Amino acid sequence: MKFKRKIFLEKGNLDMVPLIDIVFLLLIFFMLTSSFVFQPGIRVNLPKAVTSEVLNRDIVVIVVTDDEHVYINERPVTSEELISIITSxxxxxxxxxxxxxxxxxxxxxxxxxxxxxxxxxxxxxxATTQ
Structure with missing residues (x-):
């Protein structure tokens, strides 16, 4: 005698909620652990030039902002200090x-x-930007 088996295959439903939770946690993890590089300094919008060159040596940097403030090596200076530093x-x-x-x-x-x-x-x- 041969018994007939009744085999029922149920189609499984994949629950998407745990998958979305894991992806969201990974996204938050990578956003929080990535380091952002911020250059400290004075914000200056440099003019653009096509023929600019790159300077590689250490030089004294004088920054002039749009409201006429003058900085030497990121330190604010007055006109008299500017003249004395340039003279030195x-x-x-x-x-x-x-x-x-x-x-x-x-x-x-x-x-x-x-x-x-x-x-x-x-x-x-x-200084210019390219």
Whole structure:
């Protein structure tokens, strides 16, 4: 005698809620553990130039903001301090980099440039973005 078996295959339902929970937790984990690099400093919108070059050596950076504040190596300075610092750099055969905001008054940048040329600094560079 041969018995006939009744085999019923039930179609399984895959529950999506645990899968969504795991993906959400992984997303939160990677967002919280990733490190964001923020460069501290003074916010300046540099003008764009096609023919700019990259400077690789350590130079003194003068930053001019759009509201005419002047910083040397991220330290605010007055006009008298600016002149004395530029005068102290005269004998060291150094170069300067002027990072001026594109909305900064041109007269302020020219004044700094003239101070540098009067004090004998030959190489004055202006920072741009490419």
């Amino acid at each position: 750099l005269t004998g060291k055969n150094s170069s300067l980099l002027i990072k001026a905001d594109k909305n900064a008054p041109l007269g302020k940048i020219i004044d700094i440039w003239d101070i540098c040329r009067q004090r004998g600094i030959k190489q004055v560079n202006i």
